[in-house]
Amino acid sequence: MINVGLAGIGFMGWIHWLAYQKVPGIRVTAIASQSPKKRAGDWRSIQGNFGPPGEQVDLTGIKTSKNIDQMLADPNIDMVDITLPPALHTDVALKALKAGKHVFCEKPLALTTADCQKMIRAAQRADRMILVGHVLPFFPEYKWALKAIESGKYGKLKGGSFRRVISDPSWLKNYWSAKHVGGPMLDLHVHDTHFIRLACGEPTAVTTRGRMRKNLAEFWHSFLEFKDRNLVVETTSGTTPQQGRAFEHGFEIHLEQATLMFNFAVIGGEGKYMCPPTLLNNRGKALEPKLAGGDPLESFQAEIREVAKSIKTGQVSEVLDAALARDAIVLCQKQTESMEKNRRVTIGH
Ligand SMILES: NC(=O)c1ccc[n+]([C@@H]2O[C@H](COP(=O)([O-])OP(=O)(O)OC[C@H]3O[C@@H](n4cnc5c(N)ncnc54)[C@H](O)[C@@H]3O)[C@@H](O)[C@H]2O)c1
Secondary structure, eight states: OEEEEEEOOSHHHHHHHHHHTTSTTEEEEEEEOSOHHHHTTBOTTOOOSSSOOOOBOOOTTOEEESSHHHHHTOTTOOEEEEOSOGGGHHHHHHHHHHTTOEEEEESSSOSSHHHHHHHHHHHHHHTOOEEEEOOGGGSHHHHHHHHHHHHOTTOOEEEEEEEEEEEOOTTSTTTTOTTTTOHHIIIIIHHHHHHHHHHHOOOSEEEEEEEEETTEEEEEEEEEEOSSTTOEEEEEEEEESSTTOOEEEEEEEEESSEEEEEEEEEETTEEEEEEEEEEEETTSOEEOOOOSOOSHHHHHHHHHHHHHHHHHHTOOOTTTBHHHHHHHHHHHHHHHHHHHHTSOEEOOO
């Protein structure tokens, strides 16, 4: 049994908590929250953009700590799950690794590449794992696309375009602060940079044009280059100034023998497929696969199952790998740099 200490009881803390209840071999045995109400199990104030609202939770048998250091001193905890705001990820991960715990950290791994590197090196030194909660590859549509690409069944990957757009989340504290959240580049688009890195490999250069808000990217289009000059990848992401565009994500992926299409949006308060997952084949047929797991909570359960498997087997899952999560941050930073400098920027470690 893997014993988990959950740090930060907000929206993601709640979603992870729900997911742990459904995954065998791993369980939450401790939580850290500054809120006395939450330490008493009253999580009813929690709200997010998917999943059920927070509830009164039975914390019988769960150790509760006001501060994270106290939780880290618990010798029975094997792994610390960090569902804290991004600005706290590095410090807490470093402390947890020093305390001999594995770490599972929500995206974005950190707000700077240097911090990502620090975390990766600390995990190596401590001989512990640092896994990153990039859930998108566990979403059925993205899982389907990844499988189609990796199977080779439809030939070589030739390119793709990826979209992720939301309205300005003006109600979120610190969203537009580079020190705290990093705006839509690190909060939102990092999902796609991680997926692109996973599905397409390492970009070698990027050209981005768009709108800045002070020192942060607000809305942009990017063209990514790869060692294979015939691989053509573009992405669009960021926030719209008006409030109606609650959420949109999707892709069009080109393989030698098939095109994969998908787009989902929340329009007028209702989430719907603008284009259901569709495979266009060489014979001009449009095939719509029936994908299991439409509930986002199931994707988080799959993610936690992968966490448990990594820790049990000692083999870091490719999807949760911190080096990949670091590369996703690098690609975000390079896009902002390209916008700021108004030129093509190369990428290399
Ligand atoms: N994978 C996804 O789809 C997804 C969705 C939303 C958020 N996230 C990520 O999850 C992380 C958390 O985001 P969230 O939306 O849950 O934020 P949130 O603000 O809802 O939750 C964070 C919680 O941490 C608590 N906290 C802050 N400082 C603390 C401290 N020192 N000790 C203990 N608790 C402390 C806050 O009080 C809050 O309850 C972020 O990295 C975010 O990017 C991922």
